[in-house]
Amino acid sequence: MPKAKYEQLYHILKNKIESGEYPPHELLPSEHMLIAELNCSRNTLRRAVAELVRAGYVQTMQGKGMRNIFEPARQATFTLGTIESFAESAARNHWHGTSKILDFAKVTADDTLAHMTGFAPGTLLYYVWRLHYLNEHPLIMNHSYFRQDVAHGLTREIAEESIYRYLEGELHIHIINSKRVVTVEKATPLDLQYLAMGDCNCLAVVSSQTYNGDGVMFEYTQSRHHPDYFRFQDNAVRRSGSIV
Amino acid sequence: MPKAKYEQLYHILKNKIESGEYPPHELLPSEHMLIAELNCSRNTLRRAVAELVRAGYVQTMQGKGMRNIFEPARQATFTLGTIESFAESAARNHWHGTSKILDFAKVTADDTLAHMTGFAPGTLLYYVWRLHYLNEHPLIMNHSYFRQDVAHGLTREIAEESIYRYLEGELHIHIINSKRVVTVEKATPLDLQYLAMGDCNCLAVVSSQTYNGDGVMFEYTQSRHHPDYFRFQDNAVRRSGSIV
DNA sequence: GTATCAAACTTGTTTAAACAAGTTATCTTC
């Protein structure tokens, strides 16, 4: 449960939109009415609305109002490839997700690795090679590198369970920010061997750099996804000629 | 040039970060100092900073300050697949981009098309089939559908030039919002015929629904990208257990 | 009836103030 008031308002409005309490493609009540209904200031309401805009739920129009542009996902939505961990995604969709560690090692970043990951050369790292299964099908292969000084004490046994539960629960690391790049790459022999690709010879690759609460990048992960089960959603807002 | 003050501040700070005036991985001046330097209120500054956070330039840390986490793109960055039009992307990167219309037609959305695009069945549409070249190489194939009542008067000749220039310049349509989904699909015979795929048999597909200033979806485009030249960037911010 | 203007809406931007909460440095106390 979020403690900030604007986050609570965000979820209240989001739920009313998703449940259809606010009719699709119609205008929501005006700011004035929502303020009275939700008992908040205009600024706080507007902050909640700004997040709804960002998430693609409503669109505001100066002088007119805000329109509900939410549409329920049309297909059974596989929303992998987000900042959610695999365990979280699986739980949210009531899937049976399991993982297998293929390798766990301590490495030092050489120039090649440093260039690929963004860590400084010489950085001491944990390397974790994981395979994620969904309903017994191998769908995602992850190559992860964690800074040893941040993810202190990480072991193969912990990685078997959930790395993020250890980082957040035990080490109290706050994961704040994640820069991600999605590309499509030719499948390697390793991909073909482990991912049951069928006759596809390419896969979706999500490279992410993750920062902790101190602003230091502590994780680089290259996530190689079976193309049939990869789906990446985004909502872009354009205003006054500039793209955000 | 953005007229809003917070957008000006955003660009001022963004430029200082990109140019290295603020040292990488160091703290920026505090809000207090930036307010004095930029001659603005705290709220306006914080709005600019919030956009820098979203764009992945800085990371704020309560009690500590804001850290510059910008890193210049390491490889010569092909950043296609954004909300930018192909013409805009090409111009920004000083590339020679050309387009070819393969088909232009007026169609009516049947149930299948309606299901795929999100338009209501029976909607009158323009269909535009385009091929985009970068330095003479065919890289992107677009299947676009525009509502006839919104993109009124669109012709094949206009599409040869720039559709968005017509929509924004002539019809004064404000493009506000674009919902996008990235997937990886098996290449069709059409893809192989037009896109010079080499030995790849998959490609990146960006499906987008674009809304105008009235909140009506007026465009659906399926953009099929040559895998070697597809790159999609994103920055995710996670806070207090919820993902935004 | 029609056109025009004005009033009453709507959202967008900016400033100000106060308090909450997390971090760092300093000073005190032992």
Added chain:
DNA sequence: GAAGATAACTTGTTTAAACAAGTTTGATAC
């Protein structure tokens, strides 16, 4: 010197007010 309290920072949240700007409604004049 070490520990702990305190003061002085930092960013985070909330409220209030005023004005700007776009849209709709309705009254007025013709």
